[in-house]
Amino acid sequence: MSYSRLFHGMRGWTKYGNVQPSRAPRPSQALAQSILMQPTETIASSTENQESFIEYRRKVFSSLGEGLPTALPNFFSSMTEYQKSLASLVVEETIHTVISSLDTLLQSLRKKNRKKGVYLQIDERHGNFFKSWTKSPLNAFFRRELKAGTVILVLPKGEKPTVEKITLGIIQVGSTKSTRLPWHLSNGEKWREGDQLKIFIYRNKNGISKDDQLEIVPVSSILNYQRQYTACKEESLDEVLGNELLGKKNDSSAAVEGQPWANSSLDIDIPHLNVTQEKAAKEFVQGIAPKINIVQGPPGTGKTTMTCAIICRYLATSKSSDEKKKLLVCGPTNKSVIVLARKVLKSVEREKSLNVVIIGDTVELLSDNPELRSSVVYTYFLYMQNTFLSVCEKLQSDLDITRFSKSVDDIFEDMNRKTPSTNTTHVQNTVKEIVAMFEEKKKPNPSVLKSKLEIAKKKFGGTDTAMIVKEMLETADVVFCTLSSAGNADMRKMGKVSDLIVDEAAACTESEILIPICAKPGRMLLVGDPKQLPATVKSDEAKMFGFHRSLQERLMISNDYHFTLLDTQYRMKPAISHWPNAKFYDSKVQDGDNVKRSEYGSASKLLLEGEPYTWVPIMGKEAKDASGSTYNEREVEAVVSMILDMKTKHKLSDAWLASPDHVRIMTFYKAQESLLVETLKKYGLNVTVSTVDAGQGCEANIVILSFVRGTLGQMGFICDMQRLNVALTRAKYQLVCVGDVKAMAKLEKRTEHLQLIDMANDADVRADMADEPGKLPPPPPPPLPRPSTEGSSKSGEKRRSNSKKKRAKKAAKK
Numbered sequence: 001m002s003y004s005r006l007f008h009g010m011r012g013w014t015k016y017g018n019v020q021p022s023r024a025p026r027p028s029q030a031l032a033q034s035i036l037m038q039p040t041e042t043i044a045s046s047t048e049n050q051e052s053f054i055e056y057r058r059k060v061f062s063s064l065g066e067g068l069p070t071a072l073p074n075f076f077s078s079m080t081e082y083q084k085s086l087a088s089l090v091v092e093e094t095i096h097t098v099i100s101s102l103d104t105l106l107q108s109l110r111k112k113n114r115k116k117g118v119y120l121q122i123d124e125r126h127g128n129f130f131k132s133w134t135k136s137p138l139n140a141f142f143r144r145e146l147k148a149g150t151v152i153l154v155l156p157k158g159e160k161p162t163v164e165k166i167t168l169g170i171i172q173v174g175s176t177k178s179t180r181l182p183w184h185l186s187n188g189e190k191w192r193e194g195d196q197l198k199i200f201i202y203r204n205k206n207g208i209s210k211d212d213q214l215e216i217v218p219v220s221s222i223l224n225y226q227r228q229y230t231a232c233k234e235e236s237l238d239e240v241l242g243n244e245l246l247g248k249k250n251d252s253s254a255a256v257e258g259q260p261w262a263n264s265s266l267d268i269d270i271p272h273l274n275v276t277q278e279k280a281a282k283e284f285v286q287g288i289a290p291k292i293n294i295v296q297g298p299p300g301t302g303k304t305t306m307t308c309a310i311i312c313r314y315l316a317t318s319k320s321s322d323e324k325k326k327l328l329v330c331g332p333t334n335k336s337v338i339v340l341a342r343k344v345l346k347s348v349e350r351e352k353s354l355n356v357v358i359i360g361d362t363v364e365l366l367s368d369n370p371e372l373r374s375s376v377v378y379t380y381f382l383y384m385q386n387t388f389l390s391v392c393e394k395l396q397s398d399l400d401i402t403r404f405s406k407s408v409d410d411i412f413e414d415m416n417r418k419t420p421s422t423n424t425t426h427v428q429n430t431v432k433e434i435v436a437m438f439e440e441k442k443k444p445n446p447s448v449l450k451s452k453l454e455i456a457k458k459k460f461g462g463t464d465t466a467m468i469v470k471e472m473l474e475t476a477d478v479v480f481c482t483l484s485s486a487g488n489a490d491m492r493k494m495g496k497v498s499d500l501i502v503d504e505a506a507a508c509t510e511s512e513i514l515i516p517i518c519a520k521p522g523r524m525l526l527v528g529d530p531k532q533l534p535a536t537v538k539s540d541e542a543k544m545f546g547f548h549r550s551l552q553e554r555l556m557i558s559n560d561y562h563f564t565l566l567d568t569q570y571r572m573k574p575a576i577s578h579w580p581n582a583k584f585y586d587s588k589v590q591d592g593d594n595v596k597r598s599e600y601g602s603a604s605k606l607l608l609e610g611e612p613y614t615w616v617p618i619m620g621k622e623a624k625d626a627s628g629s630t631y632n633e634r635e636v637e638a639v640v641s642m643i644l645d646m647k648t649k650h651k652l653s654d655a656w657l658a659s660p661d662h663v664r665i666m667t668f669y670k671a672q673e674s675l676l677v678e679t680l681k682k683y684g685l686n687v688t689v690s691t692v693d694a695g696q697g698c699e700a701n702i703v704i705l706s707f708v709r710g711t712l713g714q715m716g717f718i719c720d721m722q723r724l725n726v727a728l729t730r731a732k733y734q735l736v737c738v739g740d741v742k743a744m745a746k747l748e749k750r751t752e753h754l755q756l757i758d759m760a761n762d763a764d765v766r767a768d769m770a771d772e773p774g775k776l777p778p779p780p781p782p783p784l785p786r787p788s789t790e791g792s793s794k795s796g797e798k799r800r801s802n803s804k805k806k807r808a809k810k811a812a813k814k
């Protein structure tokens with residue numbers, strides 16, 4: 001039985017016991033413990049049995065001492081009520097996440113090709129703690145999965161997994177020294193001495209002992225919920241933003257429009273703002289406005305641009321005052337943080353006096369953005385070390401001592417500013433000796449130079465990374481991180497910040513936003529758009545109680561709080577922006593001058609000869625995949641044939657098509673996304689495909705949107721207005737909607753879709769496509785395997801060198 005079905009049987013159940021655990025663990029531990037400590041038989045059978053699930057859930061709430069969730073009101077009478085209401089919803093969402101993932105996993109255990117885990121050997125045992133290290137290098141998948149906060153299923157090696165015998169635990173820390181996965185593992189490097197996984201096992205631990213081999217299967221991460229729960233338990237949150245958080249209306253902002261910006265001597269490129277953006281920026285930076293400022297930015301109205309300008313202005317203003325300020329900037333996802341941080345780093349790149357740092361999951365932050373290594377606190381030292389090594393190597397080859405001295409000075413200056421107590425004297429002394437060698441002789445003896453450089457390189461290592469992280473956070477003027485990372489151990493140690501900015505603030509829950517609020521900012525700026533997608537909440541019950549509603553939405557819409565609407569959009573051609581603007585923003589958003597110009601996008605290659613907004617009617621059929629997600633083959637064929645046509649007609653290169661800035665295919669369903677990717681691959685096409693949810697915040701010149709549904713008289717996801725808004729507002733020059741126009745027109749109460757299609761009728765409906773929807777040629781035959789002489793010789797070489805090594809080893813033994 002699915003989790004949601006179990007859940008419906010529980011409504012109306014309100015009584016619960018209130019048994020406190022004997023020793024109070026930290027909130028994050030208490031949450032994990034209460035969810036995982038129940039007899040595993042109960043947990044396992046709760047996924048099949050409604051009664052058992054009710055009992056299980058009752059035990060979890062009671063062991064935490066939490067009341068059952070209730071609907072979130074618009075106003076709260078006290079901070080205690082506020083925090084308690086959110087805490088119980090966090091517990092609800094965590095239970096759902098763990099039990100539904102476990103449900104899927106346990107089902108797979110019964111099948112032959114079950115999800116496989118990783119084998120680890122237990123090297124040490126301390127009560128519930130099991131430690132394992134170095135001997136079992138994790139592959140990339142497990143490096144991503146087995147992080148602190150991941151709930152795991154533990155299967156002793158050789159034992160056939162059965163539902164009754166399950167053992168559950170959680171990954172607690174990633175290395176001997178810190179609570180993070182060591183940076184080199186995060187960066188895909190090998191395990192080193194001292195690296196370890198610590199596993200906390202809550203049940204059935206007695207059957208496990210030292211030297212056992214265990215199979216560890218990741219269930220689901222609850223780290224973010226643990227941090228939210230901790231934030232809900234934080235005392236004295238009402239000290240700063242208290243009244244505002246409870247929903248007490250704050251009278252509008254004082255007028256600051258006429259005041260000029262303070263002059264700044266800093267060398268920063270501050271983005272140019274329009275009148276509304278500038279007003280919102282002044283309200284926050286000049287601090288005359290309420291403690292919580294809100295900016296609603298419809299799609300493409302420059303939220304991120306304005307936020308970047310605000311951060312730059314904030315830095316300029318605070319640097320010119322005597323008071324040292326620290327700004328915390330958060331977003332709900334790594335993507336939102338990276339987009340903003342990159343923009344700010346670019347604006348301030350020439351101004352060396354500013355310390356702008358990023359903290360968070362290094363894998364997520366750096367995998368597509370290796371250039372951020374010098375700003376991420378966990379990789380900064382390694383970056384500086386590598387830079388120093390390459391500067392040394394350069395000197396050995398070009399003997400340019402002036403360049404060497406300059407580069408080394410830059411490195412020390414940067415480290416001195418960001419981590420002032422890192423002692424570099426011993427390296428600097430060796431560097432001085434090297435410089436002196438060049439002063440004595442123009443060309444020093446190569447072997448002496450080499451050995452000196454080796455000494456310098458060695459001296460540069462061995463620094464305490466924890467100290468570097470601490471100091472970087474202390475000296476930072478701006479710290480960027482996700483809302484969740486704001487609750488990591490290093491951030492909690494950092495303590496108070498001056499102010500807080502949250503980008504995409506309408507896409508997170510209130511409990512998520514409480515995490516950075518624990519750093520007690522004096523003021524907070526929320527930038528987002530409640531008309532676009534809210535936070536993802538998985539539990540139906542939590543959703544029913546309004547857990548997905550953001551703080552921004554509650555304050556703006558339910559509490560009539562003052563906010564600024566950014567009113568000019570610079571992304572979409574007017575034909576594309578017209579309907580969403582009328583439907584979602586009462587036509588209050590104007591089109592920027594740039595998008596109104598006829599030449600806007602004219603240089604781009606368009607799919608359909610110039611019509612910016614268009615529909616391609618396809619009479620397809622819906623089908624469901626194994627997970628219950630919907631797909632529509634005819635629409636997939638139509639989309640792929642459009643791409644093929646466009647490629648041939650405009651002689652597009654593979655690289656052009658592959659750029660997410662050029663073309664993006666979007667759809668409402670995961671199954672359709674997978675089928676699109678698969679089919680494009682068959683035709684040798686590489687085009688960005690995403691669900692609408694993943695496309696929030698993105699833009700592309702051309703967007704093709706596959707609606708999938710409608711043919712069976714149901715609309716599902718596509719009638720979610722916030723999702724529809726995001727879907728229709730990503731394209732800059734051309735939006736091509738693919739769907740069953742006739743079926744949609746027949747549906748009752750679907751006025752929005754009728755309006756949409758009607759509007760397209762006026763503009764252009766490609767009726768001609770309807771006769772021959774998506775007639776695809778047969779896919780090209782798969783490429784023949786290359787007679788790869790290079791590959792075989794390489795592996796041959798490797799084999800040869802391996803056997804050479806083996807022979808050498810044997811010889812040494814003899």
Ligand SMILES: Nc1ncnc2c1ncn2[C@@H]1O[C@H](COP(=O)(O)OP(=O)(O)OP(=O)(O)O)[C@@H](O)[C@H]1O
Pocket residue numbers: 272273274277297298299300301302303304305306569570571592696697698699
């Ligand atoms: N004041 C302005 N004048 C001219 N162009 C601007 C202005 N503000 C933003 N833009 C441009 O508008 C486009 C969209 O800006 P931005 O990405 O900041 O918008 P957004 O509201 O964050 O979008 P999204 O809804 O995708 O998050 C960018 O190309 C940006 O350069």
Ligand SMILES: [Mg+2]
Pocket residue numbers: 303304697
């Ligand atoms: Mg944005």
